Amino acid sequence: MFARPDLQSRLILATSAFAAEVLHLGWEYTQGGVPAHHLLNNPDLPAVSNWWGLLVVPLLVWFLVGRIQRRAATLVQTGSRERFRTLAQTRFAVAFLWAAALALAFTFGHPAVTWIFFGAFAAALIAGAWRAEYVLGFALGMTLTFGAVLPVLVASTIAACAFAVHLLFGAAMRLTRGGRARGAGLP
Numbered sequence: 001m002f003a004r005p006d007l008q009s010r011l012i013l014a015t016s017a018f019a020a021e022v023l024h025l026g027w028e029y030t031q032g033g034v035p036a037h038h039l040l041n042n043p044d045l046p047a048v049s050n051w052w053g054l055l056v057v058p059l060l061v062w063f064l065v066g067r068i069q070r071r072a073a074t075l076v077q078t079g080s081r082e083r084f085r086t087l088a089q090t091r092f093a094v095a096f097l098w099a100a101a102l103a104l105a106f107t108f109g110h111p112a113v114t115w116i117f118f119g120a121f122a123a124a125l126i127a128g129a130w131r132a133e134y135v136l137g138f139a140l141g142m143t144l145t146f147g148a149v150l151p152v153l154v155a156s157t158i159a160a161c162a163f164a165v166h167l168l169f170g171a172a173m174r175l176t177r178g179g180r181a182r183g184a185g186l187p
Contacts, residue, residue: 006069010062017061017140021053024144037147053148060139060152067132092137095129099141099151107145120158130163 028034028050036047068088075081102116120138123129129138135155142151 006066006073010065010069013065014058014062018054018058021057021143021148025050025053035147037150039150048147048149050147053143056148056152057140057143060136060148064132064136071132088133091127091131091133095134095137096141098123099138099155103142103145121161124158124162125165128162128166130159130166135159
């Protein structure tokens with residue numbers, strides 16, 4: 001992802017995501033039709049078709065990979081981009097596996113679904129899951145089970161909540177220090 005020019009790698013990844021979504025929807029279509037999923041798994045709420053994945057998944061990959069590349073471009077120290085690459089890939093993989101575990105637990109009706117879901121909120125606070133690689137990994141990890149739109153909504157909600165808590169905690173810390181920066185006034 002980082003070895004190629006930014007635009008070329010974004011295009012390759014977005015095209016690959018589109019191809020994977022076409023294969024996914026083709027498989028669903030041949031297995032009885034492309035399903036639609038109700039918001040919050042409640043039949044009283046509107047349903048969202050998996051066909052939206054043809055638009056949502058490539059756009060999500062294009063946008064979030066661009067965000068990751070922009071963050072990587074700001075790194076100038078020797079070796080910092082390689083460390084960032086490893087860290088970004090690890091964050092993506094952890095979020096993807098967490099979401100896949102949630103999707104599998106939901107599919108098999110396991111009672112741990114609630115713990116895995118709310119555990120994602122708790123882990124997001126600790127890990128700083130508002131970063132693009134977390135959102136991308138979490139959304140893609142649930143796409144095969146829930147389509148594309150619902151995972152993007154869930155991942156965005158988790159990221160927004162984690163970022164809001166981060167901002168509130170930072171503001172509270174500044175207030176307790178009297179508006180001073182960390183370490184200000186020390187000899």
